[in-house]
Amino acid sequence: MRRLIFLVIAASCVLGSAAATAAGTLTLCYERREVLPWRTLDGQGLNFELLREVSQRTGVQFDYRGMPWKRCLEAIKANAVDGGIAVSFYPARLAVGAYPGGAHPDRAKRMNVGGYMLVRRRGSAIDWDGKAFRHVDGKIGFQLGYSVGEFLRSRGVPTDEGSQQPEELAQKLAAGRLAAAAFGAADAQRLAHGPFSAQLEVLPVPLLQQDYYLMLSHAMLARDPQLASRLWNEVGAVRTSPAYARLEASKVEPEWR
Structure with a gap:
């Protein structure tokens, strides 16, 4: 009996230690x-x-x-x-x-705090003035699962959620498969100084801050x-x-x- 009690106590200590580790x-x-x-x-x-x-x-x-x-x-x-x-x-x-x-x-x-910027091809007429989109002539892309999609859909613009990475999104935009795209602020800043800078431009007014x-x-x-x-x-x-x-x-x- 004494040995059984010892084993129960020992097992309890092991389980308690494991629980404490998991909780930590x-x-x-x-x-x-x-x-x-x-x-x-x-x-x-x-x-x-x-x-x-x-x-x-x-x-x-x-x-x-x-x-x-x-x-x-x-x-x-x-x-x-x-x-x-x-x-x-x-x-x-x-x-x-x-x-x-x-x-x-x-x-x-x-x-x-972060947010999103609208990026378009140079020469495109699509625009965002902080309140409304103008001259939308195609879909606006964004990355899969990103909350900016809800923002875009709530404003009634057609959207494309087919891109996993910002580079893929930039390529689709540069190729003319999108009218514009919503990029996180850091990604938009990189685009402005990266290999797509001659083809794409970042609009100055943020889409939203979050x-x-x-x-x-x-x-x-x-x-x-x-x-x-x-x-x-x-x-x-x-x-x-x-x-x-x-x-x-x-x-x-x-x-x-």
Whole structure:
């Protein structure tokens, strides 16, 4: 009997230790491509700098998994990961995972601000004045799974969601298969100075600016709502800390902070 009790206690300790280890590590997915200055393929960039400090403050370790963006969102929704890095808000994504503040995300707890620019072929008449599109003579492209698609569809313009990567989107636009395309601000900036600069131009007025959040899976939130709240609070605290604010100011244009 004494031996049985010992074995039960030993097994409980092992299981408890495993549970503690699992609770101390969260798996976060992110889009497997460079989005400068926020993320690089080797785990650098401002998003990772911010989360490193969050990890130090909370003691929670983050296990990062890079994957195509749509697959990342699907993994969060399926509770296959604990959350995702830099997820913009729109209502349909409430079924995917949880934002700080729920259906009305708390901007103070955002990771960063970003947005989209409209790119057209040089000589094209299509235009965007900040309120409405003009002279739309074909589809406007965007990357698969990106929230800007909802923005475009809400304005009644024909869309094309067939591109995985910004380079593929730029090629389709340059080849005349699209009337225009919506690019993330960092990608649009690269286009303006890259190999497509002679064929494509970035319109000066942003399509939209968005806040990007640490999204947590519904299972993670249900399992430990106090930890979820602490993580979101620390994201906001780190982002506004003097050290991180100086780092961000050195790498990000003022209109995108």
